[in-house]
Amino acid sequence: MNAETFLENFGHLADAPGGVKKLREMILQLAVQGKLVEQDPNDEPAERELERIAKARRELVAKGNVRSSKQMPLPDLDEAPFLIPPSWQWTRIGSLMEKMGAGSTPLGGRKVYVDQGVPFLRSQNVWNDGLRLDGVARIPKDIHERMAGTHVHARDVLLNITGASIGRCAVVPDPFASANVSQHVAILRPIERRFSDFLHLCVISRFFQERVMRVQVGVSREGLSMTRLRHFPVPFPPLAEQRRIVAKVDELMSLCDELEARQQERNRVRVRLNEAALDRLTTAGDDDELTAAWTRVRSHFDTLYTVPENVAALRQAILQLAVQGKLVEQDPNDEPASLLLSDVESLRSQLVSQNCMPNYHPQEELDTTRFRCFLPPTWEWAQLGALISLMDSGWSPKCDDHPTTSPQQWGVLKTTAVQPLRYDAMQHKQLPAKLEPRRQHEVQAGDLLITRAGPRQRVGISCVVTETRPRLMISDKIIRFHLLSDALLPDFIVLCLNAGVSQGFLEEQKSGMAASQMNIAQTKLRRTPMPIAPTNEQRRIVERVRQLMSLCDDLEARLAQQQSDADRLTEAMVAEVLEGAAAGVGA
Template structure:
């Protein structure tokens, strides 16, 4: 039987309903609600294990009223769960005659068998309660599972339907869940006549096939939705004029409720907003500022700061590759390297600290790399500095600093934010690079935006190095070479105001997703769990 699975977020919720539908079909099946009963079928089979005396004190009565010709009994009256035999992984192969079963399916093959009939395999340890089917005349069931050969009068395919509805996985106990077979033996069941068992299996397979088709259609719908989102956002990014952008945005805004219904789609929308902001397409360009005069003013201010020993001297940088040089700039914008805008740049200190955060503003802490998110500074992501160590106050983070992650997994390197405000006594770690910019001409927030997306982000991605994708880094010198396109300060501030406005709208969209998903899950649960079967015809 196929279980529901799907992509994260909204797609999971779409398929969650299918999972509940499959569960409902199986529950209806083992209660006799999917097929017609016939007197000619006779009665259900007789139990074969009535001599089994050991019972769990938590015996539960049958949870439904079974048809009159079904046999009511305990699971252990019909079925025996036999322990599997140990078979080390090195003894298994991929070319043996017999399948080898672990706690949740086939884990290899072997040249001999320990079970010599078709059987149901039930997970004992690990995937406790998982149900699998072996139709071969022999198999090897390892010691983390049980085997069950159905008695005469019980169809093995019906066993799969029945076992799947008993909640065996919920009987597993311990840190590494283990299923005690005596707990399973105490479960109450009802078994129909063999001919009805076969009709039930046929009906379940028919309905599960329809579920499979519905799942395929759902997956196709999810893919089509993703394509639609990507196409609409691409139209925004490729808008050639402000007028075209406004028109495309208006068209998109009218359909927010159907386009952005998953975490992934909102992530993509946020990314598009940042790209539009960093490339100068969110607000009108300045009519007054001359780009050459703007660039000369930045250089003049930077020279004065260098002479006053308040700014670092620029280094000779490698020439930019052609792919990192913008082909066209918005009116009034300039192209430069990050070091042209810098006053200071350093990295911090990473002493051995407890995992606990600094408890208050009077206690020093060291920022973790997770304190730096895309355009978001999280001061609470820190570790407390041990009492035995003295703080290095030169690394204390201040408002106006720009932070960028220097080392970590590839997807966490070169993440950038500005610090608009912070509590005192927090130091940067040596995995965080900090810099400041010439604030008379440059907004720290706009620089953080520029480094997170677009041309600068592509450059930084190409500059990452390391032995593995889980251990990457980027140097200060490579960071200094990042290409920046920059509008006048007034326009930078207007862009960030617009970005904030749009990201707030995205936050509201994102906040609505869990509520909608929870409601859909609740509806699915209610529809499948509160159906009264006792009065069904």
């Protein structure tokens, strides 16, 4: 099958979601089933090569170079996962190996690593497309020599046998200087080194990977045992055909690389178009520009929003328009926000005089001239601290690493309970029975929550608690606050904190030693600039955002369903091709 024929028959699969990945899987499966290249009747049958390998193995055993083991029977038809051409033969991996075993870790572990020395290959260095040696660990030469049993040779096949990367595999290039290997990686050294490349194709193919997953389920950190691996069945073609198969796979995988690059470029263009369209929408200077920008988005909607991921940018644009006063029309009959804020200030002064709350003294006045955002005439800027009556954080005791099993048990909210505009009570850990709950930290309906500590992308996120189960406490990484007046809608305030100038300010205030350990102090949070709309307009904005977010939910669900349908169709087409290939072999 040449590249043109392959594209003609299967190229359309590449345009489906995940299509190129499915093409790669299909190429490998066709390769190991003997349907990727034609068989040549002049090739020496695999049986004769296997006889020579068996003889060479007996000689190695006699010399003491290979440990003696029982003769393994050939796989029977029931054990073979598919039919293969008559000139091929099923065998077992262990029957083909001069060496087969896991690596080892030097005494002292990481403490013996050096800047200059012999490469020490670990699972993070072994990938299906080859060894990746950037940042490879190194060990002293004398330790490497003492670990003689795990030296790596050219043409070895390295296989990850533990952890999340189990099943990942690479062929050691030739020439190769020297290296050693950790206990998380197995060395497979074929007696016939020309078999290494085809063995690699077998290992990374679906039939082999599925078997790895089956036998390692429930296994502890030891992962895939050598005993089990030795008995894995593998197809063995004539060596000449192996070379043709490997060359054809390389050719078709390069073609897949090109298809994938084109697909990624199309996606990048689509993202750039989407960003440009939404940027025009959110930076429109007047009603005419806003109308023109929205018309442009609406006209190209089917092009811009073809995958669920692109809808996230649309959601953010909706929030941006909402907090700029561009999402709903202003009503001249609405009481302006200046009067609302005056009433809030009077209420705050009254509560302070009654010792019901501490006074708020802004460290600096708001400089609205630096905001590249022009509010409608009826809106006003205010600092968050001037709008709130309560601000506190919770308690973070050492909890059980699981949620409660009953609402009668106490739990502590994780920061992931606070999502943009959404509260998730399921995100909590159980308070140990030996600890007394601190009821003053129990979350209540009406609380506004914002995350103050954690990874950068998780800090400064806020939501309103509309309803919650009892006996859940906020942690000390979550700040809770209440608004002074009912004229300030919690849902509107949270919209502002999640978009526009307010969100940008919060991003600037994050500090910490690393991106994984950031925080925002309460004093900085209180200084957050907030665009305040008239109360009636706040209601209209909140309702409009709710409607549009619901439409975004529907759009994401529809796109996800389309993608799922396309995935199933692609899977079915690939399965049909492979079943046809299997039938052709047995014909």
